[in-house]
Amino acid sequence: MATIQGVTGKQYTQATPGYVDQKYQYATSTHGVDHDMNPALIVEPRDKNDIAKVLQYARDKKLAVATRTGGHQYSGASSTSAPNIQLDLNTTFQGLDDRVIFEKGDKTFLRTSVSWSLGEFNAFLGKNHVFLPHGQCTHVHLGGHVQTGGYGQLGRSFGLLGDYVLSLEIVDYDGNIKEINKSNNPELFYAFLGGSPGNLGVLTHVTFEVNRDEDYQGSRGMKVLHLYKESTLKRLLNILAEMSDNPNFPRNYDFCVSVLSSSCRLSDLWHKPGLDEKMQREHPELYGKNGLIFWPRSIIVYAQWVPFSPNDVYDPKWFEQFSENCFDLEMLGPQPMSTLTAKWIFTNIREFEHPYVKRTYATKSTTLVQDGWVDWVAGRIDTLVGPDDNGLWLSAQLQYFGGKLSKFTTNANNGTSYSWRDSTLVCTLDCFYDEKDPDAVIRANDWQRGNDEGGVGPNGVFSKQDRRLLWGSYGSYDLDSVSMCYYEDREKYERLQRARAAADPYGTFTPNSFAVKRLT
Secondary structure (H helix, E strand, C coil), X not given: CCCCCCCCCEEEECCCCCHHHHHCCCCXXXXXXXXXXXXXXXEECCCHHHHHHHHHHHHHHCCCEEEECCCXXXXXXXXXXXXXXXXXXXXXXXXXXHEEEEEECCEXXXXXXXXXXXXXXXXXXHHCCEECCCCCECCCEHHHHHHCCCCCCCHHHHCXXXXXXXXXEEECCCCCEEEECCCCCHHHHHHHCCCCCCCCCEEEEEEEECEEHHHCCCCEEEEEEEECXXXXXXXXXXXXXXXXXXXXXXXXXXXXXXXXXXXXCHHHCCCCCCHHHHHHHHCHHHHCCCCCCCCCXXXXXXXXXXXXXXXXXXXXXXXHCCCCCCCEEEEECCCCHHHHHHCCCECCCCCCCCCEECCEXXXXXXXXXXXXXXXXXXXXXXXXXXXXXXXXXXEEEEEECCCCCCHHHHCCCCCCCXXXXXXXXXXXXXXXXXXXXXXXXXXXXXXXXXXXXXXXXXXXXXXXXXXXXXXXXXXXXXXXXHHHHHCCCHHHHHHHHHHHHHHCCCCCCCCCCCCCCCCC
């Protein structure tokens, strides 16, 4: 395929040196072949005019365009196959005017491009003493993150990142540059935020209303590191389930439990100095051999409390229950929220350098304790992380989101289309496998099949309904065929189908099958 005349940014055909590196995304190791992540041309646009030229070229040639900012979509949906085109906005908009804080009346706002990573985004907010809820993976970029919600540690206390969006700047299918909001284009705004990421136009900039540190003084947090024991995991998950089962639990609290197999780089998640030395000194039998760092299986707790009124009183006992018999802990606070949010950031690109079989489940259950979910999920986790040298590695994250007072819940119906806002808990179970062992992928799939069959469905101990999230996609790559797993009902899905048809009349933004099907 030839390059596009008039585009000033870099272009890579499949014959260009460096093409293989440029096409790489998070999902390449797992779905590079079966989802054919091999675009005919990769374009790194220099500006919006370059984007417009690419879209006009694609329209005229009847090609499709996939857009990536960070390239972390689990199923590879931010990529495409030949003869289609990949737009890479990873570094396109990183000028001084591509992130600006401004005041209007008594409120503070941020206009930012999608080309910043969450690590860069968080650092900029912190320098300006403001904050927003967002995810924890530092290399994820804002484009896909805001379109899929922006789930993160502050989910209960402040909701999703996308809840704070005021306007979106896009380039449409004809190359027109537009700014849309709830007033001037409510249907496209609704569809962009939660509907069909990357399939409605090219998102370049977002304007948010931000939260100010000065309005939430006295916030506190805690990180706790446990060496893995199934009994410890059950105790912590029982606390999590009891909170999740209580519809009246106060909004002030956020709580998450992570479980990691051995060999994960814990220093990427635990930023406290001296941790390696402490492990080597206190547990040489677990640490490694011949001076080589080899971290053992671990459980990490993330806990946060935020005051919303003078009547909210800090209770140290709530935090103390997480640290019993822990290996290490870090008390955070009282400190500004923008400082606290930086503590939840993970600095690793991926948990393990292996392909994966992923699962992210959501539930609206308020009977997890009664239904025996704690023992069931702890047992499932232990079957994977318990054995040594089984060629499988786990990265699990279980987080409480629900309750009548949670902003994750109360922010529903705010002009966005993020699904399953009545969910109480989200459970991610990602199984990485040894690609050199032909049986490892079979074991990984068998393990996840057991999770599907025992956890989800009419007799499931976790959720009676198959609820999936676009940022944690798995299974069928044909979104239309599993649409009722990602969207609440047919009425909502058909509304998004109409928005897709209006925003993508030529199929320019349909680079693969993981897209809401356009009504024709």
